[in-house]
Amino acid sequence: MSHTPKKVFVEGPISPQFVADSIAKHQSKTSIGAHNIFLGQIRADEKEGGQVTGIEYTAYPEMAESVFHQIREAAFGKFELTCMHIYHSLGVVPTGEISLFVFVSSPHRRATFEALEFIVEEIKAKVPIFGKELIGEKGEFAWKENR
């Protein structure tokens, strides 16, 4: 099974309206019984030097798109999915805003739970995306690292 690579990166935060529009587009697919959505939101963590005000994301875009495509193919192979969409921000995403949107749909709920967790963990571990946490008001920053 092979799927066309899709555009994942968007500039800046992902809006709740964008999520709503994605959901609405799937209402004509009447074999779907379950949707599962993961959203990553920027936390205002306290750091030395102040509070996190946002994260500036950069990526190795060609490799990232290729790894996203491998993750998509692996998920379609492992789980009974009707649809899968992944969006990730580049550039600055302020605290409280959304930087990752993963959306899976299936006839049955089990597949959506397993697939969503698999995809999110794979993204965190394997996609070359880098994050600079912007701290306080004086231009300080720290490099983020996934665990």
Place this chain on the structure above:
Amino acid sequence: MSHTPKKVFVEGPISPQFVADSIAKHQSKTSIGAHNIFLGQIRADEKEGGQVTGIEYTAYPEMAESVFHQIREAAFGKFELTCMHIYHSLGVVPTGEISLFVFVSSPHRRATFEALEFIVEEIKAKVPIFGKELIGEKGEFAWKENR
């Protein structure tokens, strides 16, 4: 830990816009790092007598609200959650539309995966909600049963 019982039942389908508005309301809560959303959508299954055109939901409302409250309390006790919202439709929900919306938020993603699956399975197994699948154009129906 005790939380005020919240209104779960809504009349008719749950709109994508309602989901978007719920997400937007959580953007001021900057301790949240992860949201996880489950949506149940009505499938156009093929049955003897035709295609499912919708499900008509009824409930034992007082008991249902009490069981929803117990599920909320259990989930807050088991998982590190910042917020939890559950909405379920009553009345007719046409195919392609959403009848269940579960929304959990936490500082960290792990808690949201575990909590969301727990809550959805508990709802399916324990809440006295009944569903009449409306079939074809001649007024036929069949009673739905969760597995």
Place this chain on the structure above:
Amino acid sequence: MTLSILYFGMIAEATGQPLETWTSLDALTVGDLKNDILKKYPVLRDRKFQVAVNQQILDDAFPIPPSAEVALLPPFAGG
């Protein structure tokens, strides 16, 4: 004792009513009441249901308190 009995979904469809008042001279367990209801509505014999007493699902051995609200619940279909 006088009980309120609620019927839901396919059970209400079979009994033809969502609610009735049930009077019994004797104290009843859940199992006793089920037998009496099945006598009145033989069509329920091949329907699956659970019994809730005052909104708690209970098994046959449980004695029903006076004035209880009893509900016959067909399989759940939420979600």
Place this chain on the structure above:
Amino acid sequence: MTLSILYFGMIAEATGQPLETWTSLDALTVGDLKNDILKKYPVLRDRKFQVAVNQQILDDAFPIPPSAEVALLPPFAGG
């Protein structure tokens, strides 16, 4: 051999540039190239990174093909 080397995130911050062309008279493994880069940029000795060759993460023993695109990738932070 002539390689393109890409630096990202905290690695690019340390090298002061996102990209350079790297010429070597000898064939190099990933480990050889890492040693040469660490000689040029000692500040990288205490930074964590992985090496991707033509967009594949590879370990030290792997021989680098001519004209490869090599990337030094600091810890990932997607999500």
